[in-house]
Each structure stands twice: as structure tokens, then as C-alpha cells.
Amino acid sequence: MANVLWFQGGACSGNTMSFLNAEEPSVVDLVTDFGINILWHPSLGAEFGEKAQKLFRDCASGALPLDIFVYEGTVMLGPNGSGRYDIFADRPMKDWVTDLVKQAQIVVAIGDCACWGGIPAVAPNPTDSIGLQYLRSDKGGFLGSDWRSKMGLPVINIPGCPAHPDWLTQILVALASGRAGDIALDDLQRPKTFFTSFTQTGCTRVQFFEYKQSPSEFGQGMRTGCLFYEFGCRGPMTHSPCNRILWNRQSSKTRAGMPCLGCTEPEFPFFDLAPGTVFKTQKVSGAVPKDMPAGMDPISYMALAAAARVAAPEWSKEDMFVV
Ligand code: SF4
Ligand code: SF4
Numbered sequence: 001m002a003n004v005l006w007f008q009g010g011a012c013s014g015n016t017m018s019f020l021n022a023e024e025p026s027v028v029d030l031v032t033d034f035g036i037n038i039l040w041h042p043s044l045g046a047e048f049g050e051k052a053q054k055l056f057r058d059c060a061s062g063a064l065p066l067d068i069f070v071y072e073g074t075v076m077l078g079p080n081g082s083g084r085y086d087i088f089a090d091r092p093m094k095d096w097v098t099d100l101v102k103q104a105q106i107v108v109a110i111g112d113c114a115c116w117g118g119i120p121a122v123a124p125n126p127t128d129s130i131g132l133q134y135l136r137s138d139k140g141g142f143l144g145s146d147w148r149s150k151m152g153l154p155v156i157n158i159p160g161c162p163a164h165p166d167w168l169t170q171i172l173v174a175l176a177s178g179r180a181g182d183i184a185l186d187d188l189q190r191p192k193t194f195f196t197s198f199t200q201t202g203c204t205r206v207q208f209f210e211y212k213q214s215p216s217e218f219g220q221g222m223r224t225g226c227l228f229y230e231f232g233c234r235g236p237m238t239h240s241p242c243n244r245i246l247w248n249r250q251s252s253k254t255r256a257g258m259p260c261l262g263c264t265e266p267e268f269p270f271f272d273l274a275p276g277t278v279f280k281t282q283k284v285s286g287a288v289p290k291d292m293p294a295g296m297d298p299i300s301y302m303a304l305a306a307a308a309r310v311a312a313p314e315w316s317k318e319d320m321f322v323v
Pocket of ligand 1: 200225259
């Protein structure tokens, strides 16, 4: 049995909503089949008022063993370092976090805000929001780079805006069944099993990517064309399994005609959402994408792109999904 406590800081509750939609395994499976004891969760916790506060205090003091502390949302430091923009159970949330992480065997950050600050931390960051162990791509965050849980682990980051629910429930199963040591993390503390391949891995548009074929306008190419060249798709440089572990078991952004926004990377939202940067590929000299597919340099890209366009067969310009 593993005791899990879930707190929510500066967040939209998107990761909670995502979690409740988990399927492989579901939240019910976690409880009935995998030995997860949800002590409290913002949408599932049965206790409220004084009873809930006592439970939180018991976790914070160590009177109630805390195996896994899941944190959703940013830690708000404002105003002026007081944390009073986010009061929860009569205290600044940042003070609860400080006490709870000391008792937790394992700490999991769920969603971009908890991992790296996400949208709340975009300049001018009015709430002085920060992630648990990162601020955007800078290591440190609220806990500091050297922080480790009671089990000796750094914060396990499961990013996304929101994260796919099965990424979290599968990691919770591994943690609750004593396999924490088997979870290899990448250099951003993300489980490698989910964040080594790219969003593009498994994308149904990849043949259009190969031949540099783009839809001519946004929304036109529901089934044809690649969204990298004009519409800002970050699939070739975003680490996520979104086209391997499908959403609702059947689709993904790119399968539905929506560019990947790169939400599993610490720089998300890219270009701080400046006007003209969303759904639009940023280019140098009007021709070369500013952000290259991972591992590619601009010279090789230009040579490859020119050859691919010349070589593109007729079928690569057509709708292949005929019904
Ligand atoms: S739509 Fe995006 S993920 Fe799919 S092939 Fe094009 S760039 Fe890659
Ligand atoms: S497709 Fe891209 S933006 Fe969408 S959830 Fe996956 S990583 Fe995030």
C-alpha cells in the first residue's frame, strides 16, 4: 500500500482533469488493483475543513507516512516572497510544500507548471511562480538543484499541458510496486520511457514531412500535409509519446490537424506567446525554420529540403486516407 497525497498550487486543474480520465490504468484500477491509497486529492478527497487540515498536518509532521507526494501547479512566491497569493488550508501553499517534501519518499511534479513554471511563469510572471526543481530550463526551482526526497530521488517530472493521464498512472504503479529504481530519468528528470522519442514518432503525417509537403492554409490539412513548415508544429523536436500512447486511445493533436506546441519541453510556451508566434513557424530570412528538427543544422536542412521537394512524388501531395 502506498499513501499518495496530491496538492494543487498555481494551476488550471488541467492535470487533475486529465488524471481522472486515465485508462491504462484508470484511477479506480490504481486503488483496487495496484495498492494506491489516495490520502487526499482536490477532486477526490473525502475530507474537508478541520478533518482535511489534520490529515495535511499529520503528513507534514510525519505522523502519517507519505509515500508519494504529487504536486500540480506552480509554487507561487509572490507577493514579495510571502507566498500569500496562494493560501491553502490557512497557510501559504509554499509552506505546505516545504514541509511535505521533507516527509515524502518520492515527489512527482505533474504538468508543466509544477515541472518548470509553465504558463503562469511567463514574463512578467505576476505571481512570482516557479516549478518544483526548475524555472523554465534553469535547474533549481523552489527546492533547489540538490534537493532529494527521502528515497534519494530528485523530483520526477511528468510534464505536459496537461500531461497524458496514463503517463502518470503508469509511473504511480511503478513507484507503488517498489520499482522506483527502474525508472530511468533524462537530464530534465523526465521518465525516459515516455520522453525519449518525439511527438513526430508515429505521426500519420510523417510521409508529408519527408517530402516537405505543407497544407496551404491552417485547418485545411486535416489529413494531408505536414504542419512543421508553416504552422509551427514542434513534433520533430519535442520529446513526447503523443503519437505512440494516443489520447483517449484514439487520437493526438497532429492526427486531428493541430500542430504540436511542444508542451513537454521546459521552454513551453515558446516565444512567450508573443503575437504571431503561435501556429506559425518562425523563420530566418523568411525561408529557413528558426527551430530545426532535433539534431539537424540549417545547412543540411536546406540541402535536404531542396532535394526532397524536387523528389516529392505526386501521391505525397494527395489525401491518402480515402474512405
Ligand atoms: S505534423 Fe508535426 S509531428 Fe507530424 S510529421 Fe509534421 S512536423 Fe512531424
Ligand atoms: S502533441 Fe505536443 S503540444 Fe500536444 S500534448 Fe503532445 S507534446 Fe504537448
